[in-house]
Amino acid sequence: MKKFCLVGNPNCGKTTLFNALTGSTAHVGNWPGVTVDKREGVYKKCAEPISIVDLPGIYSLSPYTPEEVIARNYIIDEAPDLVINIVDATNLERNLYLTTQIMEIDVPMVIALNMIDEVTKQGSKIDADKLERSTGVPVVAISALRETNLDDLMARAYEASNKKRSAKTVLEDTALMHLVGDCKIALEGQKVSNSLFHAIKLAELDELEVKAHPDSAKMVEEFKKTFNDDDFGSDFEAIVADARYKYISKYYSCVVSKTDKEKTTNVKVTESDKIDKVLTHKVWGIPIFLAILFLIFHMTFSEDLFYLGTMGVFDKEVLAYDQAGNVLAVTKDNFDENFSYYTKGGDLADLTFDDDGSLASVEAIPYVYTNDNKKVFLKEAYETENGRFFAKENGKVPVTVEKNDGEYAIVYDSAIDEFSSEVTINTFFGYEESVYSLGVVLFNTLDTFTGFLSACASQGLAQLNASEWLTGLLVDGILGGLFSVLSFLPQILVLFMFFSVLEDSGYMARVAFILDRIFRKFGLSGRAFMPMIMGFGCSVPAMINTRTLADQKERTATIRVIPFFSCGAKLPILTAVAGGIIQYAGSGNADVITYSMYVIGIVVAIISVILMRSTTMKGEVPPFIMELPAYRLPSFKNLMLHLWDKTKHFIKKAFTIILASTVVIWFVSHFTWNWHFIGDAEMNQSILAGLGGLIQPLFTPLGFGSQLGEWGWVFVVAAITGLIAKENVIATFGTLAACIVGAVIDTEADGGVSAVMQMINATNITVPALLAFIAFNMTTIPCFAAVATAKSELGSKKTFNGTLIFWIVTSYIVAATIYCVGSWWWTSFIFAAVWAAVITLIVLVNKGKIKFGKRS
Amino acid sequence: MKKLSEYEVGERGVIRSVAGEQKIRRRLFDMGVTPGAKVYLKKRAPLGDPIEVTLRGYELSLRKTEAEAVLTEVIK
Helix, strand or coil: CCCEEEEEEECCCHHHHHHHHHHHHCCEEEECCCCCCCEEEEEECCCCCCCCCCECCCCCCCCCCCHHHHHHHHHHHHCCCEEEEEEHHHHCCCCCHHHHHHHCCCCEEEEEEHHHHHHHHCCCEEEEEHHHHHHCCCCECCCCCEEEEEHHHHHHHHHHHHHCCCCCCCCCCCCCCCHHHHHHHHHHHCCCCCCCHHHHHHCCCHHHHHHHHHHHHHHHHHHHHHHHECCCCCHHHHHHHHHHHHHHHHHHHHECCCCHHHHHHCCCCCCCHHHHHHHHHCHHHHHHHHHHHHHHHHHHHHCHHHCCCCCCCCCCCEEECCCCCECCCCCCCCCCCCCCCCCCCCCCCEECCCCCCEEEEEEEEEECCCCCCCCEEEHHHCCCCCEEEECCCCCEEEEEEHHEEEEEEEEEEEEHHHHHHHHHHHHHHHHCCCCHHHHHHHHHHHHHHHHHHHHHHHHHHHHCCCCCCHHHHHHHHHHHHHHHHHCCCHHCCCHHHHHHHHHHHHHHHHHHHHHHHHHHHCCHHHHHHHHHHHHHCCCCHHHHHHCCCCCCCHHHHHHHHHHCCCCCHHHHHHHHHHHHHHHHHHHHCCCHHHHHHHHHHHHHHHHHHHHHHHCCCCCCCCCCCCCCCCCCCCHHHHHHHHHHHHHHHHHHHHHHHHHHHHHHHHHHHHHECCCCCCCCCHHHHHHHHHHHHHEEEEEECCCCCHHHHCCCCHHHHHHHHHHCCCHHHHHHHHHHHHHCCCCCCCCCCCCCHHHHHHHHHCCCHHHHHHHHHHHHHHCCCCCCHHHHHHHHCCHHHHHHHHHHHHHHHHHHHHHEEEEEEHHHHCHHHHHHHHHHHHHHHHHHHHHHCCCCCCCC | CCHHHHHHCCCCEEEECCCCCCHHHHHHHCCCCCCEEEEEEEEEEECCCCEEECCCEEEEEEEEEHHCCCCEECCC
């Protein structure tokens, strides 16, 4: 199969062209060794199928960024049958700079003059034939977005790929050509292919070439000593770059004919400029950015869209009725215990009242049907012996009635019935009290679907009389674990979608532009802000988003601190434990605790970045020489293909590494040391509890270790189950309550506060230790999904292992600091002194005053 | 001669020379910041730095420290 590759500047529509050519055949991977997207696909409309490779967007073939090295090595080493050089016609001058470099390689090529429709819209004209004559390379004007002329492009490309093309340079007229010629002859003598390209790069004393051909490089150095240009001295890089641009202005730019209007007004004000004026405004730029950010999070995570519920749009008057259906004016004062109140639907109702005496709620008293279709209340039904009951009329949906903690409850015979009894339209959209945001609606839809699958599975296994442990493994272990990870997917994708729109529209580059000043102080560029802030939503898309960072060390540092920006799944830990602390201490404000914990996370992130950038991740602040692309409407097709890629990637991860880790945790929490299966309520005998007890002493400095006595391991175990998904921490407390007080506590009813209270009562843990526990969970190893993402994004195994250690050490230090300072205020002096010593040491080492080992 | 970093918003000029560390200079060349190119300071970021210049028909953003290496001749 023939192989064509796409080369072009960033933002020139390369990905759009790739998607248009390859459609659904495309797949995305990584280039070996680096996390730069490698897209490959097949074009089928030529005489034979053609494999198309999308190279990363680059401005030049110089050796300074990983993208440039990838593209350069690919064209030279992999020898594709043809290079499609895609050129943004609205910005011909800079785009052709890369073209002049590709032309120096002996490879067939065509120029795809993209966005020709934009040029026409601006009132200009580009003479493609003229450009073809002056370059000697086929030129086809196309619009990748509107998919015009693509077949023509590919037909000419196919034709060109069957012929040989020899390299050509635009540097013929420069004083350096003599040197280039000499180098070329020397290289040809060594049987080096693409001699012209290598010769020119050698003349520029390009790092990679000097390394590959040291002999010829010496020749250049010699020549350099004798050479002196009037403008540039002996700066060959400058001479070459200048010559390219001069040539472009002289021969190529004349193919553009502008309208009269453009000629007279030197600076034209485009639509893009008008938008930009608002979005990067001196005063409003930052507030607008914050508002957009808020809106994105609101649309992804809010359960009260636009605060309609809070504003009272859905408030309904609470009314009670008599048997005949007349409205009754009931207050706490005139409430008659012996009178029968009814709901609007005619069911006997229980009434509750607000503090001021007004009616708060009217709820139907739960009932079931008997064999002969009579309604009976649960209490009666429970007391009837050997009765068969049904949740619906005419003997549908068989149930029994049980009594738990003085409350009567319906127990469904079939898991599917139980499941369907709970699903209403409110589950998805929540229109009763508020409207859900897009992210929440999708979340609920998937959640309901996976819930249904679980119900089917457990019913099927029950009918097969499967053993308890097998049901547990399949339903709770495998399906439960898988679904809890997949449940994040909708919100991850929605968040991703919004951020992709910002990226594709060109706004993200402006965000970096606005914020660079602040982030430079921490040794990062403005681009690092976006992934960090996405961390508040979910670490997974945030870590993937770090691909926009050019500098590898900056990326690593950013990925490491992303989990400290407490994500949505960690919020339940914060609210439940904070709620427990308030109840336990009898005073205080849970919101203040929650808020402070978020702030602590951010502070830890900032300190970690500064520490890393001045020790292990040392490096210059990467330069900020960057194009601010014109604002564009993102293409829907591109967006969907992009999201589809991410979905595939995430699902693959979920079914491999995440699933495996989840099953292991399920196994150790449901089996005893002698391989005996135990239910949720006996988790205290599990291997996990045993292991928790074993490592418990390690957590003594954090306040939830050996000092807690018999039940102290619950906190350690909860932190471990939190690795599956952080909301599991509180759910585990609910489950473990079964071992302590004999009944599982439903953590969804009160956000887990009472479950936390049970743990507090059983262990006599202190408030500082609880705070340390929150901080530990926030800053330690994130959930498996995030760990798996970090692993693939970090590339090297060594960096990944370092990252795991970094998370453990950081969380340990942070939690220990909180516990010790909170328990004994005077320890703050010790911590301050240690920190001062560490900082002084780092500063002195960096200044070269202290030296370690042999390194100079 | 005036450094690009010292430009006022709305000022325009022609680049005369580009100095600075090799890696950064090469990047500037690749982005079209070469002697002879016309520049126009379009705006500053809300916090004063970086700056945005129009150059060879597109918008380029760079920090003041990077713009310091670019010497220009102002066009009145």
